[in-house]
Amino acid sequence: MRARCIFIKRKILDHSEGLLTDREKNEVGKHLESCAKCRALLAKMEESARALEALREFPVRISDSFKERAVRNITSAEPKRRPVIRFSPSIAASLSAIAALILILVILVAIKPWGLKTTRTQMEPTVSQEFKANKSTPEGLERSGGKSAADQTATAPMPEKAEGLVVPSAVEKNANYNKDSIRNMVENLALRKEVAESMTMGHSMLYSATYAKRLADEFTKINEDGALIEAMISYITRSEPVLLPFYGEKALYEGRDAFIIVFAGPPRTGESVALSRCEVWVLEPSSFKVNPDSSILLFLEHKF
């Protein structure tokens, strides 16, 4: 009987979906007559079928303004431009294109020693590029005498497209935060209001990496290890590509050295107000650790 039950168990999902052949249906039916356990199983399947039916019956209402908002956000973000090589109908043109490519390659090879700087100035560095850059910097910096190395003077340019977007900043503060005081700090942050007014989801997705670099540069300016901070930020934004790190502090958190990074999330637009999301992450540089109190999430109202 037990083997039979396992067989029925396998078939019972199909049975409730009406996917069984007549022969199988007969078999299952016969077994059910004699097995209370399997009957209970079938009853459960029917119960869940009713529940799901109830779910299907209610149409999901989509906010009237959602489509418009979403389209605005989506089309305002520039698509990632990939170099498109168009094959010209004439062979001569193709050849000249190849020649041009070779020339570019040669130039790239020639300027390789400045490769790191080149990636820093790109509009949209990829995560892997960032990590490559970072991996080599922390130890390299220590060996070459610290953070004042010439390499660190290159700052990531703010994207031209992001006119009106705030420039990230980092400061060192003589403060010892806890959960409450950190919240107060963020709520009163003037920069937060500026970000809330200017950013869109498209911005945050496009410029997240650029902001991470720029904020890391700001930390470097106050003699902190920018590369380490950038790597930690990349760790956070990898699973949430729409967070924009725009403000950082070097301070104490419950007595321990910490970097406090404030991220802005894309605003949620309601009928008359927008909620601008802020996430605060407390990073502990000594152990490359994210404080468990991190991702303190604040939804702050922002009237348009």
Place this chain on the structure above:
Amino acid sequence: MPFTSGEQQNLSDDELISLAKSGDQKAVEELFDRYYKRIYVFLYRATGRREDAEDLCQEAFLLAFKNIGSFKGKSSFFTWVYKIAINRFRDHVRREKRRPLPIKSQVDEESFTGSVDTRASLVPQMSDEPGDKVETYQDVRKALQRIHPKYRVPLLLNAVEEMPYEEIARLLGLPVGTVKSRIFRARMMLAEMMGEKRATEKQRGTN
């Protein structure tokens, strides 16, 4: 905002995709318009919250269009965006888990622990529906949120989207057998929760 003209509506997905690749925003709009509702509905039922569904839906399309250059047409555009949406949902769940209890914010006292939002504004308007049905609907929504996303996603794809097992398997990158057993387990869990709920209500009724 002017939406797509009739011209775009007559184009096939493939034609729209090549236009979108060359930066045609009307084509992007039309593609969004064709598929956002289904993806939104899935995300709403998966997250149980309107705001999350809106965010994730936008993010999925934004990511899709940002990377449209790498879309090779091996699957349909819809499947591709759907996959991105499911991945975004998985990331979302991972992040929600990491979040500690929320600190009360100035205005919005929303809960971030992944529980169902019961605020009236988030509940679909259905004043003309009989009370019982509304209650069952709300119970199912709440119960779904208690089912692990691993089981919840295939269940929703199967039961609400009415996707065949094979398509779900392709979408989630799982063997068909695994998909079926997850749906089975999800339905068992759902039934148990609904049964429990009814039992407690009965008890309350007799007291």
